[in-house]
């Protein structure tokens with residue numbers, strides 16, 4: 001009988017524990033991603049912080065490169081007049097991806113010949129109604145970093 | 156402590172007040188009787204010290220106590236006596252002197268443009284002026300030089316000083332030749348020692364013959380008299396007349412001309428300094444009254460075609476030349492006074508700058524301005540041209556962009572037809588006119604067989620229209636209506652087959668892009684991150700849009716290259732987006748199943764627990 005009286009308590013206890021654990025595990029399975037979502041990630045770039053787009057040597061004078069920053073196409077240009085600059089590569093007219101016109105040292109939209117100043121992003125000619133949005137660009141330890149959008153009129 | 160502060164503040168105030176008073180003394184408390192300047196100061200404002208320090212050209216040397224003063228300071232105390240440009244020093248308006256001064260300024264203006272005979276009379280007039288000049292104040296002043304001296308340079312310069320017999324263009328450095336006697340140039344006399352090339356032309360004027368080369372501007376023969384502000388007798392009298400005669404004055408008062416000192420007399424002639432009507436309207440005062448319509452453009456050109464006058468306003472000077480080439484100008488020359496003149500478009504007496512939004516020539520107002528005549532059926536009837544252009548234009552892409560969206564870059568009538576040189580562009584010129592803005596399209600078009608000179612080949616207007624340009628659609632490939640490919644290329648023609656192939660490619664890739672866009676939107680709607688796909692979609696769109704422009708080459712390969720790229724990228728985007736959506740659905744299903752299993756397990760545990768607790772003996 002001692003066996004009988006001792007056993008039910010142990011079983012009850014273990015069942016109790018198991019049940020409690022299951023409930024806690026389920027709830028935490030739902031809540032954990034929510035908490036994880038609220039905690040800032042280590043990778044600042046994912047939140048618009050500066051992210052490395054290459055070594056400064058990758059951007060020689062009078063050239064340009066389209067890079068992806070936070071999943072946005074950004075055109076990095078290097079001109080004599082303005083040095084390294086980063087602009088949104090999306091044309092403000094109908095949204096084409098802009099290109100670089102080496103002979104004229106300006107940013108060119110191939111769709112309708114929109115031309116943009118490579119120092120300020122201002123429209124030089126063509127149908128684009130607004131300048132290209134400029135992004136913060138810094139060179140640190142030979143690395144080019146592109147950060148947040150700079151204020152100004154943008155599409 | 157307080158007392159100390161009080162003292163410091165007091166001292167500061169006293170010092171400030173004293174310095175203020177001192178600073179104002181030379182200006183306000185200028186002692187009367189400074190020798191007036193007997194010559195015209197225009198163009199010589201920066202030369203006072205240059206001449207009067209060394210005594211160049213007979214200029215009286217300034218007294219030793221004036222040493223160190225600057226050109227600006229001279230003009231604080233010394234005022235022009237006969238006054239070509241400024242305010243008369245010691246005369247009252249209405250007295251003899253202003254009318255003399257008006258002659259001076261008139262002759263000076265003319266001497267730059269008119270013929271030799273006129274110059275001769277001007278010389279005489281100027282001499283008269285010169286001798287009549289020394290005002291009483293000049294004699295009364297205590298100048299170190301004899302009092303009659305200052306008057307001499309003026310008289311001399313127009314009578315005895317040798318004139319420059321050669322053109323001056325590119326020959327600014329007088330002494331390069333006249334200093335050395337190079338190329339047979341007469342050498343400067345010994346008395347001229349120390350003078351620089353900059354001072355020569357103060358006295359030596361170009362001979363009339365060298366002026367003949369200047370473009371012959373219509374001699375309006377209006378003397379452009381100097382009229383003092385608020386003392387223009389035209390304005391004074393006309394303001395009090397009936398509306399017909401006072402209206403122009405009111406309009407003029409709001410004009411840019413009145414702000415820049417262009418007065419009634421500058422266009423209508425007459426003597427604006429006269430106090431009675433007969434004298435003001437005298438023929439001897441070159442009174443014109445209402446200028447004849449045919450004379451208006453040349454009248455305006457009297458000033459507006461002069462680079463020397465317009466440079467300061469950054470205005471072009473080719474309007475008159477252009478106007479004469481325009482349809483308006485040609486008709487006017489034939490005596491047709493229905494045409495637009497300067498006066499018609501430039502707000503009549505209320506002339507406004509083109510940057511003034513209330514000006515008729517402000518870009519937003521141009522279509523209505525042209526329409527005000529060209530939509531007038533009665534007026535236009537004799538010319539056998541349409542009158543519905545304005546009506547068509549306002550509904551066109553261009554009209555909507557300019558007038559509704561207020562986009563100043565959109566073309567108005569003037570953009571394609573010209574302004575002063577207005578004439579309809581020829582059929583052959585159209586591609587260049589449209590290409591002025593639609594550069595990319597023009598580049599493609601010029602590579603096409605359509606751009607050939609063969610008669611009957613289409614130009615921009617053939618497919619897009621003139622005044623009523625619409626947004627082009629893919630329907631243009633298929634129909635046979637006006638402006639559609641089928642209107643020239645019959646359904647069985649090989650060209651039509653080519654058109655259809657081009658259309659298929661473009662439409663297929665447009666569809667692919669559309670689909671990709673929808674897929675992305677759907678993915679974004681399910682809170683999926685689609686930025687990488689969006690970059691790809693932008694690329695696809697870029698290719699599609701360039702393909703649409705490149706269709707003007709009529710070259711299937713060129714077009715296909717772009718449509719293929721667009722279709723490929725768009726399809727990838729669609730696939731990616733759909734995969735992302737499918738993945739997320741799968742993940743959700745797995746989660747639901749997992750939760751159900753968990754729930755069942757929890758429920759089972761709870762049942763067992765209840766069973767076990769039931770076995771407990773009741774307490």
Ligand code: FES
Nearest residue numbers: 091093094109114
């Ligand atoms: S999309 Fe860039 S100019 Fe049209």
